[in-house]
Amino acid sequence: QVQPVESGGGLVETGGSLTLSCETSGYIFSTYAMGWFRQAPGKERECVAGISWNGGNTKYSDSVHGRFTVSKDKKNDMVYLQMSSLKPEDTAVYYCNAATNTDNLAAGRGFVSSWGQGTQVTVSS
Numbered sequence: 001q002v003q004p005v006e007s008g009g010g011l012v013e014t015g016g017s018l019t020l021s022c023e024t025s026g027y028i029f030s031t032y033a034m035g036w037f038r039q040a041p042g043k044e045r046e047c048v049a050g051i052s053w054n055g056g057n058t059k060y061s062d063s064v065h066g067r068f069t070v071s072k073d074k075k076n077d078m079v080y081l082q083m084s085s086l087k088p089e090d091t092a093v094y095y096c097n098a099a100t101n102t103d104n105l106a107a108g109r110g111f112v113s114s115w116g117q118g119t120q121v122t123v124s125s
Helices: 026-031 102-107
Strands: 005-007 010-013 018-023 033-039 046-051 058-060 068-073 078-083 092-099 119-124
Touching: 005 092, 018 033, 018 092, 018 119, 033 068, 033 078, 033 102, 046 068, 046 078, 046 102, 058 068, 058 102, 078 092, 092 102
Parallel strands: 010 119
Antiparallel strands: 005 018, 018 078, 033 046, 033 092, 046 058, 068 078, 092 119
């Protein structure tokens, strides 16, 4: 299975911004919905953002709505997560993955890629 490669994490102060990047195969990028997930220590992995295969539909979890923006760069087969107004509770390892649609991403089912290494985001208080 294809393994996405996430990058862009780091240490940022409360209220700061970061942009994460996800690189995957061109086929997966152009065929499937892509999502961003996060897992904090001791917690289950959750879907925070999803974007449809053509980029026309996006969904966000309540915890990040209005602060995070997911986008697709069709030229470079990249998926981005722009994060702003970061809070300490956003601290987690962030991953990306693909599924047939954004509903499946949110439900945590039907993934078509394996999980990558993720990228650590730490927000200091």
